[in-house]
Amino acid sequence: MTSAALLSGLALAVALVVGGAVAALTAANAMKKIAALMLAFVGAALSLALLGAPGGAILAVVAIAFAHTAIGVSIAVRLQEAYGGVETGELDAADEEDEPREPET
């Protein structure tokens, strides 16, 4: 692979990771966060492949991405049961209400 092709491939991979990371941290919905994480992991796998990492490293990314998805979906289901929704704004507002205020002393 030429260095120009490598650089452009790496730029795409890093863009996927950064885009996925920003979306995962800012998305207003739990399922969208999980989908954004998958995007970031695709970018990570792509960058490892372009940088010549061994096959074991790519397999590790796949395993980690799968585990994140499985646990993420489980948490989203429990959120739906406990809060009646998976919108992060609603979750934060409900937590604010649940939090007891410290009495004045």
Add this chain to the structure above:
Amino acid sequence: MIGWLAAHPWQGVIVAPFLGAAVAMAIPHARLSWAAALLALIGAAFIAADASLRSVAPHPADGASMFSAPLLAVLAALCAFAGGGALREMRASVAPFAMALALCIAGGWTFALLSADWIGLALGVETAWLASAALVALAEVKRGALNGALRMLASGGVAAALMLVGIGFVARATSSTEIAALLNADNAALCIAGLVVVLIALALKAGLAPLHVWAGAAFGSTGALASMFLGVVGLTGALALMVRVGAAAAAAPQLATGVEAMLAALGAASILIGSVQAMGAANVRRLAAYAFASQAGCVLLSVSLGSPAGFAAALVQMFALAAAMLALLGATAATRDASLQALDGLGRRHPVAGVAVTVGALSLMGAPLTIGFLGRWRLIEAAVGAGWWWVAGIALLASLAAVFYGGRLIERVYFRRAASVATLDKDPWRVLIAPTLAAAIFAIGLGVEPSVLLEASARAAAHMFGGAP
């Protein structure tokens, strides 16, 4: 079996928690499952302590693992013992799964600490992190814990993706996935960039400010078992891993300057932000998490000095911090309530828990005759020796801030009357506060007679840097 363990003790330390997790999950009875988990962790702690005392290093030139792995194994065993009292917070059918997840946290961080290559390190970190998120969700006492678990998953997932990219850079720069290959990095700039990304990802998992977006929600709403394993084993494991990677980079002359600058900046920021947040916290578990961020900043500053003395100081402080966290979080498990007002009058209602909170707070302040004082002293000594006066100043600032938030805890314990809502800590399993008391005794005992700890840290530094500290 015994012969294999004697020859490969560190493999045994990794395998024991995972084996214990499988057994704990298969036992449908909560208390029996807890006993099986405890046995596995005591076994792992015994093997790790024995290997460390016999100076069996997991890898050449890796003193960080030789010091941190036994510490982590002992902490996990103490947390599991104290966690027996926390099982009543959850349904009996859930308890075996919670114990299995707790063991996976211990096993994951141990695996990452003892791994010789980057891929094993990443897999260990993610195993521990995902188990932590699942345990926070499973051991919820308020539904807010689920929100905390989601934040852990999202921010931890971002950190995982970044860490994998960083590992790719490092592997490319060193033409190897071995951590020891850092010493032979061909492309220093690419290697430093990769290491910085890996360290930022680990900092997020160690709850260092300002990257600890998950900590408030996770610690504020989850149960005692999850908060102890996450706060004592998880945060200490991630911090130990940062110390290991930072020291490995500091030992490579071509990488040292860049990585040390990054660690110093991150450490200073964590001290300042963590201290302010700890002073404003209204929940003991959140306060402990923010105090950890502040004190962990001092550990990173020690590593950033790049000297054997700085590295040894980092290990002493890490030990002190782990003991203080166990004392604080264990005591909140005894009160069944993590709000600050639950500490009111604790010194009269539950003297042992009151003493643990007091000693933990004093150690965080760096008060004389505590292990925290020794750690802070060694940091200032190493910083002045290296001519980094500003590091000494920031370390003193961290102690000053700790006087405010630690003093607030002590004032609550001994100088306030108990509120009617916080008098429900009668419990037949009170003996389970023993590990918390043990942490307090360690914090004082090793502060008065620190020769064992100093010798262990000096030996680890000599291993890491290949000479006398």
